[in-house]
Amino acid sequence: xxxxxxxxxxxxxxxxxxxxxxxxxxxxxxxxxxxxxxxxxxxxxxxxxxxxxxxxxxxxxxxxxxxxxxxxxxxxxxxxxxxxxxxxxxxxxxxxxxxxxxxxxxxxxxxxxxxxxxxxxxxxxxxxxxxxxxxxxxxxxxxxxxxxxxxxxxxxxxxxxxxxxxxxxxxxxxxxxxxxxxxxxxxxxxxxxxxxxxxxxxxxxxxxxxxxxxxxxxxxxxxxxxxxxxxxxxxxxxxxxxxxxxxxxxxxxxxxxxxxxxxxxxxxxxxxxxxxxxxxxxxxxxxxxxxxxxxxxxxxxxxxxxxxxxxxxxxxxxxxxxxxxxxxxxxxxxxxxxxxxxxxxxxxxxxxxxxxxxxxxxxxxxxxxxxxxxxxxxxxxxxxxxxxxxxxxxxxxxxxxxxxxxxxxxxxxxxxxxxxxxxxxxxxxxxxxxxxxxxxxxxxxxxxxxxxxxxxxxxxxxxxxxxxxxxxxxxxxxxxxxxxxxxxxxxxxxxxxxxxxxxxxxxxxxxxxxxxxxxxxxxxxxxxxxxxxxxxxxxxxxxxxxxxxxxxxxxxxxxxxxxxxxxxxxxxxxxxxxxxxxxxxxxxxx
Ligand SMILES: Nc1ncnc2c1ncn2[C@@H]1O[C@H](COP(=O)(O)OP(=O)(O)OP(=O)(O)O)[C@@H](O)[C@H]1O
Ligand SMILES: [Mg+2]
Numbered sequence: 157x158x159x160x161x162x163x164x165x166x167x168x169x170x171x172x173x174x175x176x177x178x179x180x181x182x183x184x185x186x187x188x189x190x191x192x193x194x195x196x197x198x199x200x201x202x203x204x205x206x207x208x209x210x211x212x213x214x215x216x217x218x219x220x221x222x223x224x225x226x227x228x229x230x231x232x233x234x235x236x237x238x239x240x241x242x243x244x245x246x247x248x249x250x251x252x253x254x255x256x257x258x259x260x261x262x263x264x265x266x267x268x269x270x271x272x273x274x275x276x277x278x279x280x281x282x283x284x285x286x287x288x289x290x291x292x293x294x295x296x297x298x299x300x301x302x303x304x305x306x307x308x309x310x311x312x313x314x315x316x317x318x319x320x321x322x323x324x325x326x327x328x329x330x331x332x333x334x335x336x337x338x339x340x341x342x343x344x345x346x347x348x349x350x351x352x353x354x355x356x357x358x359x360x361x362x363x364x365x366x367x368x369x370x371x372x373x374x375x376x377x378x379x380x381x382x383x384x385x386x387x388x389x390x391x392x393x394x395x396x397x398x399x400x401x402x403x404x405x406x407x408x409x410x411x412x413x414x415x416x417x418x419x420x421x422x423x424x425x426x427x428x429x430x431x432x433x434x435x436x437x438x439x440x441x442x443x444x445x446x447x448x449x450x451x452x453x454x455x456x457x458x459x460x461x462x463x464x465x466x467x468x469x470x471x472x473x474x475x476x477x478x479x480x481x482x483x484x485x486x487x488x489x490x491x492x493x494x495x496x497x498x499x500x501x502x503x504x505x506x507x508x509x510x511x512x513x514x515x516x517x518x519x520x521x522x523x524x525x526x527x528x529x530x531x532x533x534x535x536x537x538x539x540x541x542x543x544x545x546x547x548x549x550x551x552x553x554x555x556x557x558x559x560x561x562x563x564x565x566x567x568x569x570x571x572x573x574x575x576x577x578x579x580x581x582x583x584x585x586x587x588x589x590x591x592x593x594x595x596x597x598x599x600x601x602x603x604x605x606x607x608x609x610x611x612x613x614x615x616x617x618x619x620x621x622x623x624x625x626x627x628x629x630x631x632x633x634x635x636x637x638x639x640x641x642x643x644x645x646x647x648x649x650x651x652x653x654x655x656x657x658x659x660x661x662x663x664x665x666x667x668x669x670x671x672x673x674x675x676x677x678x679x680x681x682x683x684x685x686x687x688x689x690x691x692x693x694x695x696x697x698x699x700x701x702x703x704x705x706x707x708x709x710x711x712x713x714x715x716x717x718x719x720x721x722x723x724x725x726x727x728x729x730x731x732x733x734x735x736x737x738x739x740x741x742x743x744x745x746x
Contacts, residue, residue: 173254201228322438335405413659544556584629643674656687713726
């Protein structure tokens with residue numbers, strides 16, 4: 157978005173979000189008008205007090221005027237409070253709605269969207285950019301509106317009261333406007349520098365904290381400390397520049413206000429204050445007050461406009477995401493089919509990146525209840541097959557058919573609720589084990605989870621953790637070892653009671669006790685189900701009804717272990733000999 161020009165279309169789109177809160181909007185606008193009215197009216201009352209009472213030494217009624225002044229002041233303060241409260245309230249309400257809408261969008265994009273988007277940026281959109289949008293309402297739009305109303309009213313009152321004194325103000329006004337403009341321009345550059353330096357500090361600290369292990373192992377503390385000092389110094393210098401401009405500008409602004417007051421007093425004095433038909437003392441007082449009421453908002457309005465502009469830039473970024481429509485095509489259907497478990501791949505071809513096929517024309521047939529192991533070298537496309545069954549991506553060519561129906565004809569919810577996945581890299585939320593298993597599904601009770609844990613043989617392991625099922629595993633499950641995380645994710649899959657179970661075995665080796673637990677749990681959860689296991693463990697492969705050997709996105713061999721091992725110079729045979737012979741021999745020795 158062009159930073160200079162105001163984008164009215166975008167602004168109109170943003171204002172649409174105010175519609176549900178139009179009474180709030182109207183009230184705030186009204187309050188802005190009333191505040192200007194009260195503040196000018198109060199000054200006007202002061203003029204009357206001076207002209208009609210104090211100068212004439214007529215104290216009758218003076219006390220009434222003072223009471224009225226107090227009442228007006230109280231109203232002014234009350235409306236000021238309401239104005240600040242309701243502008244912020246409106247901002248937060250609008251931002252709440254946009255943020256909710258944005259998040260509901262962000263959690264339903266198709267996988268390819270997340271692959272190409274930076275997570276950090278999406279977080280910034282949902283958190284920081286939203287705050288910037290809120291400031292349009294809390295610090296920008298209505299403040300500008302209030303200032304404009306006030307300045308306009310002040311100018312009108314001035315001209316009505318005394319053209320001559322108004323001319324003095326008009327004489328000074330251009331100087332103040334120019335000085336303010338220069339200040340604003342200098343500040344913009346200075347603040348940009350500060351922001352850059354803050355970003356530098358942020359990324360430096362963040363990177364060093366993530367790489368703390370490397371810093372300490374390689375004894376880099378002193379060097380990093382020196383580097384940090386340099387960046388910190390630059391940050392300080394950048395800040396001091398803004399302080400410098402501020403300390404020049406505000407005295408200048410004060411001087412011009414004082415000069416204006418001096419000129420008003422000087423002119424009025426030479427024109428015989430108080431003499432009939434001339435400028436009254438009260439008018440002079442009033443002009444002094446009004447000139448301050450004019451110059452103060454004038455000094456700040458550009459700042460507020462900047463806030464508005466920055467909010468608009470943020471709104472533009474957020475709307476760009478709201479306009480994105482990268483969804484998996486969902487076949488909306490209320491009919492939920494119960495899956496039996498026959499899976500067929502028909503000449504399936506798929507590529508993540510154009511013209512770079514990861515799966516090439518593959519055909520697979522899996523009968524209900526069958527246990528299929530997929531093996532093959534790294535990068536051969538094994539995990540991709542799983543992602544396709546779950547429709548994280550759609551095929552470029554060919555079909556995937558479950559129980560005779562193309563998976564595109566299932567609703568996503570229907571499909572995914574009956575296919576469960578234990579993936580290669582397990583993700584756990586920073587929450588209790590129980591919540592990580594039920595995933596906040598209220599229909600899954602604690603007893604159910606505990607019984608399920610007993611069934612797959614991991615109850616004792618969970619119970620031994622501090623707090624048992626309430627143990628908080630922290631971000632990504634860092635409080636657990638890799639093997640433990642796998643066991644938890646097995647339980648998660650088991651509890652969801654799927655018709656088809658997919659297991660992408662982790663490649664990392666684990667101790668033999670956990671290995672046994674995992675083996676037992678695996679057997680339990682795949683019993684009576686169609687299961688596809690990307691196998692790295694020998695025992696899984698040997699137990700499979702069928703083994704599919706995948707290489708380079710093509711199926712090279714299909715058969716049982718016995719069949720495949722008998723193929724001379726077969727792919728599977730070679731893999732088996734390389735990978736498993738050794739461990740088999742080892743087992744024999746043990
Ligand atoms: N999100 C992605 N975007 C682009 N290419 C991808 C993506 N995910 C995987 N690939 C590519 O697709 C190919 C197959 O990846 P896949 O994850 O299916 O391999 P794999 O057989 O599961 O390997 P491993 O045994 O190491 O887990 C690889 O060449 C990989 O680089
Ligand atoms: Mg994989």
